[in-house]
Amino acid sequence: MSRQVTDCYLGSEVPLVPLREPRATPRRRLVTECYLVFVAALLALTLASPAVAACPTLADLEGKLICPTCKTTLDQSDAPAARQIKDYVQRRVDACASEQQIKDELVAEYGPAVLAAPPREGFHWLAWLLPLAGFLTAAVVVSTLVWRWSRTRPPPDPPVDSNGRGLDPELERRLDQELARFDG
């Protein structure tokens, strides 16, 4: 395309012919094919990700569950109660139960306190929303204060003499004249 434009600009008599792409070398073709294979593999992995997520690992869940006796997450506890839950989770993971399914089963056994993070439902929403509300409130308060402070800043103090008194208008006029003369 650039060649066509150049030819027109120069007013060439040479008839314009459709440009052809330079013939692809074997190396370039190989690179293109590799790129296409890579993109296809990436696409397949992305599409397959829900299936991967459906089979979590014990490590995925250990940090999200609380040991009922020691009140720490399972990955930080070796208490007998924690070991029992880990064994249970491992069995369910081996059976390819989903993360949510395992959590629901454990909540049915131990209650919602077995979850490290409160569920996003009903009253538990407060635990998620309150920190956000606090942050937003603080941001609004700070912004308002800064805005008001910047608006109400007093004008700069008038020049004062060595005794801390304001300059006499006559003296200030003479000073301006001297400065103007000095600049001129």
Add this chain to the structure above:
Amino acid sequence: MAGRLKLAAQVLALALVAALFGLLVWKVARQDDGASDKLGRGQTPRAPSFHLDRLDQPGKLSLASYRGRPMVINFWASWCDPCEEEAPLLESAWKRYRSRGLVVLGIDANDLKGAARSFARKNRMSYPIGHDGSGETLTDYGVAAFPETFFVARSGKLVCERLQGGVHLDRNRERFDACVEEILAA
């Protein structure tokens, strides 16, 4: 206008601090180590009520349904080794004293139901068992570790003492028998 806004903001901030302080005071005042704490101070508190799913059969296990009878309440879990050691003794006490009106209640806490049922079957536990998965009843009683055993008189009050750790022939079996006799006689 700005002055009133400032005053309102100050009042709001003070109210918020006061509310938070009130919440702290309420929480501290309400904090209770459970019935075991009062029992340890020589008091005889009422046995905290419970209404739990039964583990050994369908239905509920509640303290109220045994009101007026002397009770031994034992907290256990399937992952607790001393619980397994003491299980035969509790079973034999249940069989020996039930004709005199004694009720032995097991409360399986912080445990998986399936594992607890296997444990009860393996140890041939035939007395009523409830499941306290969340540990609420555990907290009400102030159980510190597994196993623990409480004695409830016919009046519904906790008496004698709580036995912490497994009940063993060589350790506290005599104390266990004495407490059982005490609630049967009261």
